Amino acid sequence: MTERLDHDVVIVGGGPTGATLGLLLARGGVDALIIDKEADIYPLPRAAHIDHEIVRIFQDLGLADSLSKTWRSSPRYDFLNAQGDVLLRFEGMDKLGPGGWPASNMIHQPSLESLIRDAIADERNVSLETRWAYQSHLQKDDHVEIEISTPDGLLKRRAAFMVGADGARSPVREAAGIVFDDLNFDEPWLVIDTIVHDASRLPDVNLQICDPERPTTCVLMGEGRHRWEFMIKPGETPEQVLDDDFVASLLRPWHVDGAVTLERKAVYRFNARVAKQWRQQRLILAGDAAHQMPPFAGQGLCSGLRDAANLAWKLAAIRSGASEDLLDSYQPEREPNVRAIIAMAMMMGQTVCLTDSEAARQRDASMLAQRASGKAPDGKVSYPDIESGCILAETPGAGSYFPQPVSEAAGTVRFDDVMGAGAWLISRSEPRAPEDKKAGLRSLTLDDPAIRPFHDILDKWLASHAVEAVLVRPDHYVFGSGQPASLREQWRCVVT
Numbered sequence: 001m002t003e004r005l006d007h008d009v010v011i012v013g014g015g016p017t018g019a020t021l022g023l024l025l026a027r028g029g030v031d032a033l034i035i036d037k038e039a040d041i042y043p044l045p046r047a048a049h050i051d052h053e054i055v056r057i058f059q060d061l062g063l064a065d066s067l068s069k070t071w072r073s074s075p076r077y078d079f080l081n082a083q084g085d086v087l088l089r090f091e092g093m094d095k096l097g098p099g100g101w102p103a104s105n106m107i108h109q110p111s112l113e114s115l116i117r118d119a120i121a122d123e124r125n126v127s128l129e130t131r132w133a134y135q136s137h138l139q140k141d142d143h144v145e146i147e148i149s150t151p152d153g154l155l156k157r158r159a160a161f162m163v164g165a166d167g168a169r170s171p172v173r174e175a176a177g178i179v180f181d182d183l184n185f186d187e188p189w190l191v192i193d194t195i196v197h198d199a200s201r202l203p204d205v206n207l208q209i210c211d212p213e214r215p216t217t218c219v220l221m222g223e224g225r226h227r228w229e230f231m232i233k234p235g236e237t238p239e240q241v242l243d244d245d246f247v248a249s250l251l252r253p254w255h256v257d258g259a260v261t262l263e264r265k266a267v268y269r270f271n272a273r274v275a276k277q278w279r280q281q282r283l284i285l286a287g288d289a290a291h292q293m294p295p296f297a298g299q300g301l302c303s304g305l306r307d308a309a310n311l312a313w314k315l316a317a318i319r320s321g322a323s324e325d326l327l328d329s330y331q332p333e334r335e336p337n338v339r340a341i342i343a344m345a346m347m348m349g350q351t352v353c354l355t356d357s358e359a360a361r362q363r364d365a366s367m368l369a370q371r372a373s374g375k376a377p378d379g380k381v382s383y384p385d386i387e388s389g390c391i392l393a394e395t396p397g398a399g400s401y402f403p404q405p406v407s408e409a410a411g412t413v414r415f416d417d418v419m420g421a422g423a424w425l426i427s428r429s430e431p432r433a434p435e436d437k438k439a440g441l442r443s444l445t446l447d448d449p450a451i452r453p454f455h456d457i458l459d460k461w462l463a464s465h466a467v468e469a470v471l472v473r474p475d476h477y478v479f480g481s482g483q484p485a486s487l488r489e490q491w492r493c494v495v496t
Contacts, residue, residue: 005143006157007032007158010032010033010034010162011165012172013036013166014038014117015036015165017165017286017288017301018165018287019117020305020308022120024060024061025125027060030125030316033157035132035148041110044110044193047109048107049104049219049302050107051099051105052096053098053302053401056404059416061119067112070107070111070112070223073104075093076090077205077208078205079351080209080210081210082212085368086371087351087364087368099401099403099404100405106220106221108221129150134147134149134164134171135149136175137162137175139283142160144158144281160318161283163286164286165286165289165308167287176283180273180274180275181275182272183274185346188268188270189232189267191227191264192227192229193262193265194256196259197259198258199224203218206220210352214230214250215353215355216231217296218254229295231355270294272345273291274342275289278335284311286304286308287304288300290338291338294342295345297345299344299345306337313473313475314327314330316474320496329389344381351367385477386398387399391480395481398479399477403461404416405458407453407454416476418451422474423495424441424472425470425472425491426470426471429446439495439496440495446462465481479494
């Protein structure tokens with residue numbers, strides 16, 4: 001990236017995806033400017049859930065412990081029919097996932113965003129400008145010029161790259177002429193957020209009520225809140241369902257009068273769409289600007305933050321001299337994961353959203369029969385690993401998510417906190433190599449005292465893949481495995 005520019009990266013959109021990307025870039029030595037058209041964080045709840053992988057990203061930023069004080073966990077996620085029978089169940093949601101944190105965490109989005117913005121304020125390499133609105137951009141050979149509307153008038157900023165993390169309606173995407181692949185899911189729902197006064201009167205697990213009379217979602221939220229979502233029936237208008245008496249009638253069967261007070265009510269259309277192009281020269285899309293999904297899998301915010309983690313280390317590598325072609329791997333790595341999540345969310349949504357009573361009866365009979373025979377598609381949620389992109393695809397484990405071991409021997413110690421940021425080379429017995437700062441690579445062997453508490457787990461990973469070493473990318477995905485010297489050299493070819 002050329003030094004004569006105003007910034008290395010300009011990020012349009014200061015929501016969770018854009019703000020997290022900016023903070024990750026700053027920690028990687030990249031100068032980033034985040035602009036957001038709003039004056040402050042939206043003060044009411046929106047996204048409700050982050051998983052263990054996302055908490056691990058916040059661990060990288062030193063925010064996970066603070067965040068953990070605000071979330072709530074549900075032990076399971078149940079899909080019930082109108083009679084209360086279990087059609088589908090996902091258990092163990094409060095147990096540690098491969099990322100080293102609870103698998104499922106119900107959050108309060110404004111609290112999460114406040115943590116990120118406080119960290120940005122303390123970081124030298126990133127700045128956040130509010131009430132700055134994207135107007136247009138012009139791509140040049142070696143940079144992009146962005147025109148921005150500010151309270152003091154129009155100004156221009158030049159950057160090597162621009163990231164559009166500006167939401168589902170993304171002016172950046174629209175200006176670039178990038179269109180969506182519409183996956184044909186479009187349902188209107190009423191979302192009701194409440195503040196909890198008596199949690200003992202509320203469900204303590206997350207629920208989907210597959211009732212053809214009124215499909216309903218009921219889930220925990222962070223910081224003493226609870227959410228209901230009600231499908232809007234044909235013929236009902238937003239004005240009708242937002243009426244306080246109508247809202248009260250929907251909550252009445254839950255017997256929560258006095259246990260909660262209304263905080264927010266809003267009508268949303270749940271969509272499933274993926275942008276056909278995530279990168280256009282020096283313009284990159286991330287988060288809802290690149291993909292939108294129904295909320296039933298709780299992965300909308302998670303997917304945007306995975307985008308941020310994927311982009312951050314690549315843009316940092318380019319800032320340090322790597323080829324810009326490294327960004328060619330962004331969409332091939334992320335899109336299959338997003339599409340699989342959307343497919344899961346649509347499957348869940350199609351299970352919930354049946355409003356034909358006969359079709360619902362047939363669904364119930366089929367799913368209950370599956371459960372009775374032990375063939376129900378229950379279990380833990382998982383999504384595909386990286387199959388192509390910046391990985392050594394021919395090596396065992398390449399593209400898989402590398403788990404974070406947690407040691408309880410002397411208090412809770414997580415592996416990432418010992419290893420630090422950047423890429424890691426973990427091998428069985430190669431003599432310890434010095435830290436390769438140019439390649440951002442730390443090398444350790446299994447007998448190194450620093451990682452002794454995790455020896456057995458790491459040894460098991462290497463043995464299960466029959467390899468001597470593994471190289472883990474900064475976003476915690478496996479670059480490749482094999483002989484340590486070869487891995488080190490191939491990693492240097494990518495990032496230098």
